[in-house]
Amino acid sequence: MGERNEEVIATCASRALGNLQDSSRWGAALDTLVATCHDGQTNEQVIAVCRQLADAETTADWNAGTERDLPHWQRLLALIDKLASLPRPVRRLLVPLYEGLIECLQSQDTMKPSVIKLQLAMTDWSNTDGAVASLNTVIAMVDGQPYLLDYAYHQVARVVNDSKGYWKPEGLLELVDRLNAQPQLASSYIGLSLLKIAGKALLWNEASADRLRAYRNHEHEIIRMMALNLWTVVE
Incomplete structure (x- = not known):
């Protein structure tokens, strides 16, 4: 996969992952986004969608709702978990990505477990x-x-x-x-x-x-x- 193609795919996947109105495609988008980041060429897109999800406001319908509950939070935690669980050789290449994600999240007290997970991953x-x-x-x-x-x-x-x-x-x-x-x-x-x-x-x-x-x-x-x-x- 060429570098440019990876960036295009990562951008599309990030858009789908960040689209909270669509509850059907985010899982596949998450897997695709993580697959494109293994060589460190799509860090910018990954950090951007992480920031978008972290900064999303909780709506009344999506706060312990009957159909949706904190979709932005669930997607963000799933993204962090997949990135932190990559094989060790891949994680060594992604230190700049982990550092960027930590910088994005560390100001939020409720994200401390995710920051710990990223810190230990690198x-x-x-x-x-x-x-x-x-x-x-x-x-x-x-x-x-x-x-x-x-x-x-x-x-x-x-x-x-x-x-x-x-x-x-x-x-x-x-x-x-x-x-x-x-x-x-x-x-x-x-x-x-x-x-x-x-x-x-x-x-x-x-x-x-x-x-x-x-x-x-x-x-x-x-x-x-x-x-x-x-x-x-x-x-």
């Missing part, structure tokens, strides 16, 4: 410094907010597990140490998510078990409780 787990920086962006959003913190915990686990082959468990342990050395509760909380994956990959060797023991003596009760429910061997 994280390189094999680059410790880069991963710490990326996670610190997430930690700043979720610290002190239990729902978002729990969401981030599980999202980190999902993304890292889906990226197997692109990181080493020893590298994840280094990430755990870096996060646990930071003062925020959220840092240790997210670190425990990574420790669970690294420990399993390392068959809970002494290095990973040592870190689990340290978590079980953590200053924060919630961290101790979670660590006590993570086991190296099931009885």
